[in-house]
Amino acid sequence: MESNVELTEIQQFYKNRTFFLTGITGLLGKLVLEKILRSFQVKRIYVLVRDKDGSDAETRCAAAMDSMAFGPLRRVDPEFFNKVSLIVGDCEKPDLGLNEYDKNLIMSEVECIFHCAATVDLGASLKKAALTNVKATRDLLDIAKQMKNLKTFVYISSVHSNFPQYEIHEKFYDLTGGKLVEILEFSNDQILDERASELLQGWPNAVAYTMNVAEDVIRRHGKSLPLCVIRPSLMVSSAEEPVTGYIEGISGLQGATVSYALGINRVNYYENGTLDIVPVDYVVSIVVAAGWYTGLQNIRMGKGESSTTEPPIYHCISSQEKPVTTDEWMGVTETECKEVPSVKMCQLPMSFQTACYQNYMLLTFLLHTCMAFLCDICLKFVGKKPVIMDIYKKLHKDQENFRPYLLRQWYFSNDNTQKLLKRMSFKDRELFNFDILTLNWQAYFVNYVRGVRVYLLKDPLSTVTEGKKKQEKKFMVQVITASFICVALYIIGKILLYKVIFKLFRKY
Structure with missing residues (x-):
């Protein structure tokens, strides 16, 4: 961004600011980092x-910023990484694994x-999720309260985060979070x-x-902070x-697309209904915009006044204004996979859809196992x-883990x-569109499948x-194989039928 360009209100708010980001090796954190560097004049x-996994923090950080996500930024500013400073830590450790020097640096700057x-x-596991999602959030809140x-x-x-609810609004819900917080603070791992x-x-x-527990922690301990919650x-x-x-990460919907494109998955089990999905760059934009407005409100109200209210919550969803059904998503992605087939396919991409669990089990046994x-x-x-x-055991495990999100409907x-x-x-x-x-969903899905092919399958x-x-070629093999099986079953059936008839009626 050129310095002589007139800044927007959001850009002006973030100008010359110092940021602290977690999760930049993941998809969302990485794109938030890229968006900040590309859109703002940061300090x-x-x-x-x-x-x-044997890689040190510096290597992992360099690998994250060397990804294709930073390609457009790299062409404009080849030395963008000079504005980024690595802090070695770990969200699974107390105080995010920060040493005293780094903690003081963060609190002061x-x-x-x-x-x-x-x-x-x-x-x-519950232990791993609790440490990263709950304990790290609580520790970061404590550090934030000491920031000048x-x-x-x-x-x-x-x-x-409020999965048991059917109607979910932009507010906090009282569920069962308190028990976990008590165990994390006063008990050991065995009790957990x-x-x-x-x-x-x-x-x-x-x-x-x-x-959900982390949200409860924010609700109880974040009232004194200029804080907001984004729920994508x-x-x-x-x-x-x-x-x-x-895109990054072969799991959930992306995993389903990959396994279909490769011809591995033959069976999908879901109840057709609204599938609430949202492009990750829309989430990035609302993160930045909500951060701006939260900070702006904090300045307007004056220090301390915000402690009387709960942090605002923003839903980043599609089901309200532009819903998509699971059948639509499945149909369009499968059609587009056939338009740009991957050279890495193992079998011809094809699958059966069912809403009956017994059918799903039978088909997975025959076509997978x-x-x-x-x-x-x-x-x-x-x-x-x-x-x-x-491979199929892992596929079935991933399907089992993701299935609850395809068998239930919510109102957001x-x-x-x-x-x-x-x-x-x-x-x-x-600039920050969400x-x-x-x-346009139709155009989006065309690009979505091509993105899966390029960024996940690494197939240009x-x-x-x-x-x-x-x-x-796979289609011809499929036709020949299916024909052979049909003929074989016909011959076997005919032989068995004649034998049965012969045994039944030979005494006559």
Whole structure:
């Protein structure tokens, strides 16, 4: 952004600010970082990154900023990373794993906090989810209360943080969070493990539950802070920024698209209904805009007055203004997968949809388990390691974890979000767009599938022609195989039928 360009109200608010970001190795945190660097004249951005899986924090931070998400920014400002400072820490450790020097540095310099870090693995244990989603949030609130110049604090939750509710508004709900907080503060890990099934009763997984508990922590301990909560629905690839169709992470809806494109998944089990999804760049924009308005309100009210009110909540959803059904999403994505087939496909992409659990179990047994068993036998026969059954076990586990979100319907309100949109200037609404009415779903899904192909399958669009040739070959193999099976079943059935008839009537 050129210094001689007139700044918008949001840009002026964030000008020369110092930021603290968590979760920048994840999709949302990474895109929030990119958006801040591309849109604002910042002073400094401190990012919290931990050592993981044998890679140190510095390597992981460099890898995050070397991703394709920063491509457009890199072309404009090749040295953008000079404004970013690494803080080594860990959300699973007390005080986010910060040493005393870094903690004091953050407390004295940081003005804006964007807390994007969270455990979102639907199969995560209660312990892991509680440490990252609850304990880290509580510790960051304690640090924020000691910050000298804090202007805004944005916490990213999820609309499914109140999963047991059917009607969810932009407010806090009284559920069962207090028990977990007490266990985290006054008990050991063994007690947490022993009471996991009790605490998670009525919840689909530890992620949704701990996000609800984290919201309760914010509600109780964040009243004195200029704080707001963002609840996005299921996040999918970017609509426009930083690049069209950008996505990371093979899980949830993205995982379903990948497994279909590769020809691995043959069966989908869901109840057709409204599927609330939102492009990740829309979430990034509302994070920035809500942070601006929260800080602005805090300045207007004066220090301390905000302590009498609960932090505002903003839903970033699509079901109110521009709903999409699960059948529409499934149909369009499958059609587009066939338009740009991947050269990495294992089988011809095709699948069956069912809303009957018994049908789902039968079809997965025949089309997944039996097929995997036969393939593994063939691999053993040629001296290779049998891996197909393991692939399907992981697929079925991921489907099981995500299934609750496809079998249930909610009503989400978004009054606060609509009011926030109206408070923004026309220029800010262009720069930080989260108005779902501006989105063309048909065009979006075309780019979504291509984004999955490029960013998740690592298969460039230059190989589409080759992919179509492979798709035609797979189709012929499928036809020949199906014909062979039908003929074989016919012959076997005829032989068995004649034998049965012969035995029944031979005495006559």
